[in-house]
Amino acid sequence: MTPRPVATDAFPTATSRAQAETEAVLLKHIAAPDIQQDPVLDKTSHMQFLVRNLVQGFPSRYISQDASQPWLLFWTIQSFSSLQVALDPANKQRVIDKVMKWQHPDGGFGGGPGQAAHLLPTYASVCTLAVVGRSGTGGGWDQIDRAAIYKFFMSLKQNDGSFLVAHHSEVDVRGIYCLLVVATLLDILTPELVEGTAEFIASCQTYEGGFASASHPSYSLGGELLPHGPRPPLGEAHGGYTFCALASWVLLQPYLASIANDSRPKPAINIDSLLRWLVHMQGIDIELGGFKGRTNKLVDGCYSWWCGGAFSLLEALGVGGLQNAVSEEVPIDSGTPEGVWDDVDEGLLNRHALQEYVLSAGQHPAGGLRDKPPKNADAYHTHYCLSGLSSAQHHVFPSKLRRSQVEEAWEATDSHNDAMRKRCFSEILSWTEEEGGSHIIGGQNNRVNATHPVTNLTMTHTEQFVSYFYKQKVPARILRKKPTTSPASAPGPGTKDAPAATTTS
Amino acid sequence: MFDDDELLFSERPEWSDVTPLEQYENLNPLAPIFYTDEYKDATNYLRAIVKSGEKTKRVLELTENIIKQNPAHYSAWQYRYETFITLLFPSSPPKPSKALATNPMVIAELALMDELAVRFLKTYQVWHHRRLLVALTRQPRRELGFIKKSLEADAKNYHTWSYRQWTLAFFGGAGGGGGVAVESSDENDIDFEVGEDLWAGELDFVDAMLAQDIRNNSAWHHRFFVVWGCGVREGELDRERISKRELIFVKQHISFAPNNPSAWNYLRGILRHTSTPFSSVAAFAEPYTSSKESISRDNIVDLDNPRPGEGAELPCSEALEFMADVHEAKTTEEGVNSAVEIWKNLATEHDTMRKKYWEHRIRSAHRSLNTATNAA
Numbered sequence: 013m014t015p016r017p018v019a020t021d022a023f024p025t026a027t028s029r030a031q032a033e034t035e036a037v038l039l040k041h042i043a044a045p046d047i048q049q050d051p052v053l054d055k056t057s058h059m060q061f062l063v064r065n066l067v068q069g070f071p072s073r074y075i076s077q078d079a080s081q082p083w084l085l086f087w088t089i090q091s092f093s094s095l096q097v098a099l100d101p102a103n104k105q106r107v108i109d110k111v112m113k114w115q116h117p118d119g120g121f122g123g124g125p126g127q128a129a130h131l132l133p134t135y136a137s138v139c140t141l142a143v144v145g146r147s148g149t150g151g152g153w154d155q156i157d158r159a160a161i162y163k164f165f166m167s168l169k170q171n172d173g174s175f176l177v178a179h180h181s182e183v184d185v186r187g188i189y190c191l192l193v194v195a196t197l198l199d200i201l202t203p204e205l206v207e208g209t210a211e212f213i214a215s216c217q218t219y220e221g222g223f224a225s226a227s228h229p230s231y232s233l234g235g236e237l238l239p240h241g242p243r244p245p246l247g248e249a250h251g252g253y254t255f256c257a258l259a260s261w262v263l264l265q266p267y268l269a270s271i272a273n274d275s276r277p278k279p280a281i282n283i284d285s286l287l288r289w290l291v292h293m294q295g296i297d298i299e300l301g302g303f304k305g306r307t308n309k310l311v312d313g314c315y316s317w318w319c320g321g322a323f324s325l326l327e328a329l330g331v332g333g334l335q336n337a338v339s340e341e342v343p344i345d346s347g348t349p350e351g352v353w354d355d356v357d358e359g360l361l362n363r364h365a366l367q368e369y370v371l372s373a374g375q376h377p378a379g380g381l382r383d384k385p386p387k388n389a390d391a392y393h394t395h396y397c398l399s400g401l402s403s404a405q406h407h408v409f410p411s412k413l414r415r416s417q418v419e420e421a422w423e424a425t426d427s428h429n430d431a432m433r434k435r436c437f438s439e440i441l442s443w444t445e446e447e448g449g450s451h452i453i454g455g456q457n458n459r460v461n462a463t464h465p466v467t468n469l470t471m472t473h474t475e476q477f478v479s480y481f482y483k484q485k486v487p488a489r490i491l492r493k494k495p496t497t498s499p500a501s502a503p504g505p506g507t508k509d510a511p512a513a514t515t516t517s
Numbered sequence: 518m519f520d521d522d523e524l525l526f527s528e529r530p531e532w533s534d535v536t537p538l539e540q541y542e543n544l545n546p547l548a549p550i551f552y553t554d555e556y557k558d559a560t561n562y563l564r565a566i567v568k569s570g571e572k573t574k575r576v577l578e579l580t581e582n583i584i585k586q587n588p589a590h591y592s593a594w595q596y597r598y599e600t601f602i603t604l605l606f607p608s609s610p611p612k613p614s615k616a617l618a619t620n621p622m623v624i625a626e627l628a629l630m631d632e633l634a635v636r637f638l639k640t641y642q643v644w645h646h647r648r649l650l651v652a653l654t655r656q657p658r659r660e661l662g663f664i665k666k667s668l669e670a671d672a673k674n675y676h677t678w679s680y681r682q683w684t685l686a687f688f689g690g691a692g693g694g695g696g697v698a699v700e701s702s703d704e705n706d707i708d709f710e711v712g713e714d715l716w717a718g719e720l721d722f723v724d725a726m727l728a729q730d731i732r733n734n735s736a737w738h739h740r741f742f743v744v745w746g747c748g749v750r751e752g753e754l755d756r757e758r759i760s761k762r763e764l765i766f767v768k769q770h771i772s773f774a775p776n777n778p779s780a781w782n783y784l785r786g787i788l789r790h791t792s793t794p795f796s797s798v799a800a801f802a803e804p805y806t807s808s809k810e811s812i813s814r815d816n817i818v819d820l821d822n823p824r825p826g827e828g829a830e831l832p833c834s835e836a837l838e839f840m841a842d843v844h845e846a847k848t849t850e851e852g853v854n855s856a857v858e859i860w861k862n863l864a865t866e867h868d869t870m871r872k873k874y875w876e877h878r879i880r881s882a883h884r885s886l887n888t889a890t891n892a893a
């Protein structure tokens with residue numbers, strides 16, 4: 013049976029026409045019911061696509077991303093991580109050397125050598141170093157100028173708690189997300205840095221429930237910020253901004269907890285309307301369960317992460333997941349044919365359908381992943397489709413147990429900010445993959461690594477990096493059996509057609 | 518993109534005093550981009566200029582060249598802005614004023630921005646550079662016309678819409694504090710266009726956009742911004758009248774095309790913003806939950822409760838969801854049971870993709886009811 017189209021009420025407009033065109037294309041990608049085979053994640057051709065970009069480089073049309081060189085590299089490197097592949101030491105070194113060319117003498121990283129520092133490339137550079145870097149000479153980690161980054165961050169701060177993405181540039185929540193991830197990873201998050209930021213984030217939530225790029229503060233004629241004046245969001249609710257705002261909100265929890273007892277009014281977001289908006293971004297059957305980024309727009313593979321990945325973050329705010337369920341309440345008898353709905357831990361999105369979208373529509377036959385057919389693959393969509401697939405395969409949740417383990421292992425320092433640092437450390441490391449919580453369409457061969465819901469690095473990379481910068485030991489996790497690792501050997505000029513892979517997890 | 522006879526910077530005598538700076542010296546980088554000769558040439562000169570700190574007229578030429586090849590080159594934009602400001606205010610700190618609007622340098626820059634915005638609609642930087650300029654010249658009215666034109670090319674462009682909202686908020690937000698967020702600040706002389714009349718055409722503008730495409734969510738969001746988001750405007754002080762007007766508007770639009778989540782979200786948005794219970798609109802929403810055949814077609818036109826149009830595909834899942842919320846809000850066992858009935862319907866038939874969410878709603882409704890009962 014052909015799935016029903018999105019209803020148009022015999023009232024066609026530009027939106028419904030574009031929707032119908034997309035449905036017609038996607039329909040061809042729905043597996044025929046008589047085919048019993050699950051879709052396959054074509055890891056080999058995606059690896060070839062990634063290795064080609066890394067080794068041979070990007071064609072001229074990527075000039076438009078010349079100011080995003082750190083992103084091109086991060087998307088590529090992190091896609092390797094998702095595909096359970098690590099670079100060999102020589103290539104790692106080449107990546108580190110390139111990243112270090114982007115560090116700006118006045119702090120932060122730019123989009124390329126000699127380019128101005130900017131929050132977005134700062135995230136991409138630091139996260140790339142988290143994957144490939146190490147401590148010691150030439151390893152990258154000790155060459156990150158944390159004090160200068162902090163100064164750079166402070167120089168971007170506005171009096172409404174927001175940040176410019178770069179000097180003379182715009183304010184938006186992507187930049188704030190990037191700043192907060194970097195500050196958290198590098199242990200430079202202070203109350204001074206983030207005062208007022210949560211208020212700004214909250215003001216970006218729109219009436220639809222999702223978040224906009226920014227909001228506009230009100231000022232008095234004398235120039236004072238009016239804290240209770242209207243602060244309208246600029247732009248509509250959007251998947252990318254919603255992820256960034258929500259992840260920022262999660263990253264601000266340690267700070268918010270530290271000021272919980274003072275008398276200031278606390279910012280709040282509406283979690284119910286956010287959840288409602290997020291679930292409505294998931295397309296219906298004919299859209300293969302992919303996510304869209306705005307109401308009445310088309311599904312697109314990258315929102316597999318921006319929207320699909322946001323559900324884990326909601327668990328940190330008490331919504332969804334087994335940990336947040338009240339045990340007497342589940343399972344409930346709701347009278348469906350099955351009688352009970354007992355799989356409450358499976359999340360509030362349709363994880364199964366999301367995997368179908370990435371596998372059936374997101375893969376380009378020639379390698380790499382994409383927005384939707386018949387588009388080309390690109391580095392950005394390859395990374396975010398894989399991250400989205402990962403979030404749909406694995407259940408990674410903020411474990412209270414893990415958090416307390418990490419907290420107990422904390423060795424107190426004489427930093428005046430010790431309590432908040434401890435909280436940042438234990439919260440970012442509390443994310444844990446649920447044992448047996450993976451549901452992988454197409455079986456183990458389609459498995460990609462679990463991704464940290466906040467940093468979008470692997471769990472292991474996040475842990476090693478954070479441990480290094482906080483100078484704290486991370487208590488051992490109770491690990492499941494890991495796939496055996498073989499000695500490193502990876503894509504290099506000689507192996508580009510058949511990259512030998514190191515399995516990582 | 519270029520005239521064939523356009524010279525590389527390295528071929529121009531007036532640039533011969535500058536030594537171009539390669540991007541990666543002593544490094545054979547992974548993941549290189551295959552640059553064109555023109556791009557490599559121009560950016561080599563930009564790196565050299567940034568390093569020397571030169572801010573002269575020829576820098577405008579250089580950065581324009583780069584921006585036209587790569588409009589997302591934010592450093593070129595940033596350096597261009599700094600150079601522009603240095604040339605415009607050689608001896609004093611930058612100061613916004615209306616007089617700037619007749620300055621030839623400013624006129625030329627704005628003309629260039631008009632050209633680039635149309636060509637590179639999807640880059641952040643074109644729109645942000647405009648903001649910086651308009652914050653200096655204080656002439657927002659021209660912007661609204663320009664934006665309207667660019668929306669004809671791309672009716673849902675995020676940057677264009679947020680730029681429009683910025684323009685309105687910046688030059689006429691409640692509190693009237695236009696202009697304080699610019700970096701230069703000597704704001705007590707209010708020598709610029711500001712006022713309510715900047716906003717006078719906004720509702721008509723939204724109406725026109727929605728008439729073109731009733732599903733354009735950007736336009737719905739703009740309506741919310743104009744009517745609710747930005748404080749209360751002159752002539753709109755009677756909020757009860759405004760609420761009524763907006764409810765009639767959105768209901769009518771739902772009746773034209775009921776399966777339009779943008780319109781339902783707007784309805785929910787108004788009700789929540791004005792703390793109006795959903796139940797006040799139940800009589801309107803109910804007919805949209807029935808199957809088409811069961812709707813009686815009398816000829817009574819009820820403005821408060823317009824019926825689904827002829828082509829409506831019913832029941833409409835947004836209406837079902839809405840009615841479930843109405844029932845749940847009664848916080849009685851009966852109400853919750855009715856809501857659960859609808860959620861089950863959605864989960865198993867009308868909106869199966871969101872099954873998990875409807876289950877979640879069922880659980881949490883039961884939970885709140887139990888909590889309420891136990892507390893009583």
Ligand SMILES: [Zn+2]
Pocket residue numbers: 312313314315383393
């Ligand atoms: Zn996309």
